[in-house]
Amino acid sequence: MAELKLFRTWSSTFALRVVWALNLKGIQYDTIFEDLSNKSSLLLQYNPIYKKVPVLVHNGKPLVESLLILEYIDETWKQTPLLPEDPSERATARFWAKFGDDKVLLSVWNVFIKQGKDKEEAIVTAQENLGFVERQLTGKKFFNGETIGFVDLAFGWLANLPSVWEEICGVTLIDHEKFPMLSEWIQNFAGAPIIKESWPPRDKLITKYQALHEVYTSKEAPK
């Protein structure tokens, strides 16, 4: 029986990807919740470079970086495949997951934390990025097609956090008119079995991000 431990926090959107992947494949594992203001010595030992969650430890061997962990899980447990088999489709999936993390997440986050003119510019950039993402859903229920896959898990945060941030800062980025396919994907993904069981409590998320919003918007010169 393989030993599998997942180090996560209650709210980490990146760790949630690993939770979903393991749950979708029906894999048993133990969870260790970390307090990032007081990191355990085990976490620092397993992830000395970045000192972050998630960390998946399989038979004593640590894996870090959520998208890499997803690839490892997919290669090790073959049921409910997350990535397509065709190399060209795999490359496309990897591209969109990377675009999500490198560009989309940051641009949506900027809308949340910036003010004034910077906020206006952030909205333009975010909606441009979301437009690219929207078009990927053409003719598909999920980014992966009929079933949830790698890119859906990578974009999972889109089905949860923007609505939390919207409630706090008042900007609706993903409205039904501008992004009809993305809006529908959000409904389908957020309500899917396995996925819907793992969302962090919304009221706790609001409290957490409200506090962060205050920190960022109380600074003199927004950067």
Add this chain to the structure above:
Amino acid sequence: MAGEVVLLDFWPSMFAMRVRIALAEKGIRYESKEEDLSNKSPLLLEMNPINKQIPVLIHNGKPVCESLIIVQYIDEVWNDKSPLLPSDPYQRAQARFWADFVDNKVSGAAKKVWSTKGEEQEAGKKEFLEALKTMEGELGDKPYFGGETFGYVDLSFITFYSWFHAYEVLGNINIEAECPKIITWAKRCMQKEAVAKTLPDQKKVYEFVVQLRKMFVSE
């Protein structure tokens, strides 16, 4: 498996070099189209509308973007010879981690070394050398990051070696003094035909970077 292979290229790009090494390792014939990044071709904009960047591999008309994604694609399609990634899933995860580390930590810091001055450059230099030392620690006593043979991490990192002379002169640093094992490793990699034929001459890169620096720094 065969079919038309085109690479949208730019000779000093350490990212494009990764793809050229991978293609050479696998013995794949391809057409290289050199891009003028100040005047991007319609083909580049069509094939990579999101980031509008090189390298782009076009295989049988379909584009693959992002150098590390391209290298993995090449490894998966031309899987009959010269494997670049290990076959064991855990070792593959480790290899991907370290190649990403080069992108996340080495690349950004390296850019600061040649494109900034003053305090910002000093900070960049420190960051760069720290990242190199971390790579050095990971290399340990192995001949290659991949172990006994040249692999994915080696390929991802060696391309930066062609820029070392530029970093050293513009940043006033001595990489060999700080990270001797990295230089030993780099020279070992340069003995491979695929690497030696792909990497441009360091002096030529330096001249290019000197011109590029003018766009970022007023001196």
